[in-house]
Amino acid sequence: MKLTDNVTIENILYEIQNLGVSITHQQAEKLFSYFELLDKWNQKHNLTRIKKRDLLRWHLLDAVSVMPYCVGERILDVGTGAGIPGIILGILLSNKKIVLIDNQSKKCIFLKYVINVLALDNVECIHQSVQNYHPEYKFNTIVSRAFAQLAKFVQLCNHLLVSDGRFVAMKGDISEEELTNIPEGFVLQEKAPLSVPGMSNRYAVVVVPKCTS
DSSP states (O other): OBSSSSOBHHHHHHHHHHTTOOOOHHHHHHHHHHHHHHHHHHHHHOOOOSOGGGHIIIIIIHHHHTGGGOOSSEEEEETOTTTTTHHHHHHHOTTSEEEEEESOHHHHHHHHHHHHHTTOTTEEEEESOGGGOOOSSOEEEEEESSSOOHHHHHHHHGGGEEEEEEEEEEESSOOHHHHHOOOTTEEEEEEEEOOOTTOOSOEEEEEEEGGGO
């Protein structure tokens, strides 16, 4: 089976293993099914601007590259959109609780459908603005890919982070002003380059509470 010449189960296995990440054939099948569903829904609902031929690089490998920075048992993907990186993290990190949150109903309808079809028991999708989200348990890692500038990301989500947790912002080019404009009580821990084949200037920007820096 193939979605494009490069989006096949075999190529998903190869590319992820090439990044040094463990993956089973069943997980590769679920990732492939997710991309099939994304492509089908995207034709009607415009869930992502990424072209089908670029799904592997811009979505899959980009999401996999941030996995080492997503620590702890509970991970929140803020402004998840079409489910990147949250759905991919949910498939590959099946022993962790992954929560996706977005305020766009069409995207949450799609994500809840994906979660049901792929039987992702460790993944949950919340249709809500993040500032109004108050779960019973807070999160060890809060990750975002295209949600907001660093300061706003931290400000809107700090009530959701455990005291020794971390924010992980997936960024392209980022200015020194954005890196230094971090809300009081938090500090930049690192700006780490992400290894994404075929992509440059990708970083995991990690911000932590000062008490854990």
